[in-house]
Amino acid sequence: xxxxxPGGSGQVGTILARAFIKDGxxxxxxxxxxxxxxxxxxxxxxENLGDWTKEFENADVIVNLAGRNVNCRYSPQxxxxxxxxxxxxxxxxxxxxxxxxxxxxxxxxxxxxxxxAHRFDFPNDEITGIIGGIEKDxxxxxxxxxxxxxxxEQAASKFSLPKTRLVLMRSAMTMSxxxxxxxxxxxxxxxxGLGGTAGDGKQYISWIHDSDFIRAIYFLIENExxxxxxxxxxxxxxxxxxxxxxxREAWGAKIGLPATKLMLEIGAIxxxxxTELILKSRRVVPxxxxxxxxxxxxxxxxxxxxxxxxxxxxxQSV
Numbered sequence: 001x002x003x004x005x006p007g008g009s010g011q012v013g014t015i016l017a018r019a020f021i022k023d024g025x026x027x028x029x030x031x032x033x034x035x036x037x038x039x040x041x042x043x044x045x046x047e048n049l050g051d052w053t054k055e056f057e058n059a060d061v062i063v064n065l066a067g068r069n070v071n072c073r074y075s076p077q078x079x080x081x082x083x084x085x086x087x088x089x090x091x092x093x094x095x096x097x098x099x100x101x102x103x104x105x106x107x108x109x110x111x112x113x114x115x116x117a118h119r120f121d122f123p124n125d126e127i128t129g130i131i132g133g134i135e136k137d138x139x140x141x142x143x144x145x146x147x148x149x150x151x152x153e154q155a156a157s158k159f160s161l162p163k164t165r166l167v168l169m170r171s172a173m174t175m176s177x178x179x180x181x182x183x184x185x186x187x188x189x190x191x192x193g194l195g196g197t198a199g200d201g202k203q204y205i206s207w208i209h210d211s212d213f214i215r216a217i218y219f220l221i222e223n224e225x226x227x228x229x230x231x232x233x234x235x236x237x238x239x240x241x242x243x244x245x246x247x248r249e250a251w252g253a254k255i256g257l258p259a260t261k262l263m264l265e266i267g268a269i270x271x272x273x274x275t276e277l278i279l280k281s282r283r284v285v286p287x288x289x290x291x292x293x294x295x296x297x298x299x300x301x302x303x304x305x306x307x308x309x310x311x312x313x314x315x316q317s318v
Contacts, residue, residue, distance in 0.1 A: 001221075002059045004104075006030040006044065006093055007066025009037055011181045012110075012174055012213075016063060019214045028055045030066075046089040053096040059104040061221055064093045067110065067152075073272050074141045083148050090155040103163045106221060109156040113172045113206050113233055113284040114276075115149035118142065120202060123237065125287035126170070126229050142276050153229070165227050167220050172233035172284055175304065176210035177311040186247060187312060195248055196256035198264060201241025204283035206233045209298035209307070216286075219294050231286040234299050240278075243301060250305035 003020050005013050008029040017039045020027045027039060030052055034041040044052040046066050056062065066089035072078050090109065097103050116124035117132035124130060132138065133146035153168050175183040189195045208216070216232050238246070248256045259267070261279065268275045286294070298304035 001061060002026040002028070003061045003063060004028045004030065004055050004059045006062070006064045007046065007089060007110075008039075008063070009033060009041070010065065010069075011176070011178055012171075013063075013065050014178065015174065015176055015210050016214065016217060028059075030055070046085065047092055049092060049095060049099070053099065056096050056100045056104060058102045061106045061108060062093060062097065062104045063108045063110075063217070064090060064156075065110045066090070066093075070145070071273050071277065073269075074144055074274055079144055083151060086148060086152045087155045090152060094156060094159040094161070097161055097164050098159060103161065105164065107156070107161070107164050107166045108217065108220060109153075109166060109168050111153050111168045111170045111229070112145075112149050113170050113231060113282055114145050114280070115153070115170060116282065116284055118203075118281050119283060120204065120281055123283045123285040124231075125285050126231055127287060129231075129284070138280075139276075141274050142280055145276060165224065167227055168229045169220075170229055170231045170233075170284070171213075172206035172208050172231070172237075172282065174210055174213050175207050175308055177308055177315050179315075183308055184312070186244075187251065187309070190244070190247055190251050190253050190256065193253065193255045194257050194259075195244050195251075195253060196258035197241045197244060198259055198278045199240070199261045201239055201244075201258075203240050203279055203281035204237045205240055205243045206237040206282040206284040207243075207301070207304075208233050209296075209304040211307075212296050212298050215297065216289060216294060219289070219292070223292055226288070226292060230288050231284050232289070233284045233286050234301070234304070235285050235290060235296060236299055236301065237283050237285065238301055246301050247305050247309075250302070250309045 009031040029041040030044040034043040068085035117130040
């Protein structure tokens with residue numbers, strides 16, 4: 001297959017490109033920093049049609065992952081940049097597919113599990129899940145993330161592409177052993193004795209092991225009847241307190257100092273990020289994937305965390 005990955009220079013794009021190339025597929029990354037990539041990369045500005053659109057001709061799959069990193073303070077300038085980077089890049093991908101003479105068969109469009117409501121009572125699936133933004137106890141920054149997610153999906157859904165199937169990937173946090181990824185960050189805290197409960201620890205963490213993420217992408221490619229919104233997450237989200245306890249056990253950490261909500265708020269200011277990434281309860285499950293017959297290899301966090309810790313240790317010894 002020929003697979004084009006706009007915005008594929010980040011962690012998730014690297015995970016996918018690495019797997020696709022290993023399996024013998026032709027992969028092209030679209031990036032603003034083409035000279036820095038280890039993969040075949042073509043320059044684009046993520047806003048305007050250009051020579052890069054040639055890569056869409058006869059492509060089998062487009063995996064659009066473009067969007068500015070949300071690990072920052074939500075200042076007015078950053079909010080605008082986050083929104084524009086997602087909406088404009090999605091629109092131009094849709095324009096390129098629309099103009100292609102031989103259009104791609106599948107458009108896998110990045111979205112986020114953050115689109116769902118902050119809740120503890122029941123898990124959010126694609127059918128009965130509650131879209132967030134109306135929670136009484138959610139701060140304004142959380143509402144902004146919902147607005148971004150909805151605008152992101154709407155930008156893709158507005159296109160009428162009869163020859164191209166559209167899947168909106170509502171992805172949870174992808175856990176891999178790669179440097180500077182979310183697991184690497186959590187493990188770093190754990191190794192330093194800081195991997196304790198965040199806040200009251202009741203907020204759910206939704207996640208997916210990188211192996212299952214890759215397998216799920218292949219599953220979506222192969223199952224042509226699947227379209228629309230799909231949750232890419234483990235079927236077993238866990239409260240933060242339990243999640244971090246299991247990670248500490250997997251690593252062999254004897255202590256994990258907790259952090260109160262106030263401590264997290266103060267710390268977030270100093271490291272220029274938002275506590276939403278830590279305190280929002282993301283209780284998301286992949287109903288449509290499971291109903292279609294997908295089987296998770298690492299659906300259990302105990303098994304997944306042990307595998308990730310082992311791979312992280314191996315990567316450090318190479």
